[in-house]
Amino acid sequence: MFELIGIPPQALFGQMLLGLINGAFYAVLSLGLALIFGLLNVINFTHGAQYMLGAYVAWLLLNFLGINYWLALVLAPVVVGAFGILLERLMLRKLYHLDHLYGLLLTFGLALIIEGVFRNLYGISGQSYPVPPVLTGGYNLGFMFLPLYRGWVVFVSLVVCLGTWLVIEKTKLGSYLRAGTENPTLVQAFGINVPRMITLTYGFGVGLAALAGVLAAPIYQVKPTMGADMIIVVFAVVVIGGMGSIMGSVVTGFMLGLLEGLTKVFYPEASNTVIFVVMAVVLLIKPAGLFGKAS
């Protein structure tokens, strides 16, 4: 078959797929961050830790209760989301009247605690989570080999992102959410329970992070630092996309994952930093972000 600038197509498409998977995680995580930020005005630093928690809950369910991947895919986000709701009720709620930076600092502290607890319990080495039997193996697409599980991750992420977008843009509930983002006082005056909406939004955003964690468990090692490494990149993704639009953060997530994958093929030395470089360039050209509204 053809070769592209000396790169065999197998390697090229393989890395692009890997990039797309990373992009799927960036998209789901930055979607959750954007949702939470929109309503709570808090940048949820715990997001990475909650992603890690999702992976660990799935791993614990499998190893101690024998609960399989499919149930974990539902249970882990619910469990971690409920934990998130607890955090919002007990702590985050007390900070809404203060400078937004305090929310960042609080969630950073919580992230340190969660990461520390899991490092105490499981050390820094990772645990492996088996790919569910139905999704093992893969298809030869002619130009590349597609491992089934990886295709599944991209598919689920797309469905989740589109579903969230539809709910927010096209339903009554979504219109309340959008209104709450614009003017919570007015929405409250119309008889909608805004504090409960805020709590549930946080729980949903956290659940999304946990879902990404479960999806990631069979691909990456389940380890305490997996969240922190991820969240910083996701912050850059959020800066690039701007948090103004749901679709914007999803598209930016996938695009940057793909870009990262391509960089791994053509200039591997820069693959860790390429997203940060893009962030710097975007700041120069369009400081509000690609999909952001100028503040």
Next chain:
Amino acid sequence: MRLQKIGIPILLALALAAPFVVYPVFLMKALCFALFACAFNLLLGYVGLLSFGHAAYFGFAAYVSAHAAKVWGLGPELALVLGTLTAMGLGLVFGWLAIRRSGIYFAMITLALSQMVFFFCVQAPFTHGEDGIQAVPRGRLLGLIDLTDNLSMYYFVLAVFILGLLIIRRAVGSPFGQVLKAIRENEPRATSLGYKTDRYKLMAFTLSAALAGTAGAMKALVFQLASLTDVHWHASGEVVLMTLLGGVGTVFGPVVGAFLVVAIQNYLAQMGAWVTIIQGGIFVICVLIFRRGMVGEVLEFWRRRNSEPPPSGGHH
């Protein structure tokens, strides 16, 4: 200001006598972090900008000065200056990018940029990856004073620390510092008064980065080591913690916070991840119930006892 007239000579005497009572290496480590925290506080406390990536300047300056002292054979004072200047240049570029956004975005941008520096340090050959730059010679100060002796090294570190603190105090107390505070309280208003606020923010950022670099370069000389720990985002978080615990926007708060955090690290060093958990716990407690920090609370108590009216327009 009677407090200062009595307090400062006492503090100075304590600092001079301390190495005869306390292990000097601990003191030097604490002083390096104290300068780092003061530099950070210049930005958070006086301009209201939360940089979540100050480890980049601290850690990168450590690498540069360690390399300069070990490979190029520069004296400690030149290595220190070189580290500081590098951090200053880095701060100028990163600050120029980051001040395009404010608030939470500013924090995320500085964090992301510092992560870029981290990955650069992981890959660049001169940093020696996981090993770091080891066995950095402390050398002779100005070719005269042998710094391998911990006591002379301590006084050198103390002198640099005091110099750094004086620079910060000068900056904060000058008209420049007043403009910074105006930006913190109400940026649109400062702009409408005709101040080019971006330029002021950038100057403060660069100065803060430079002093963070001095602190990092000094730490590299003290421990004769520059490693990835100092460029990692954990270090960025630690400096935020020190400042928050001691008191944001107070002169001595970050110093107190740095000593406490370094002490916790030292006493719990063998307990592994517990250090992280405790640090996280302190963060949560500080944010929820203790936002003024230790020095801030003491000052507030003092103010109330003397029933002075509180200063108008708080920071938050």
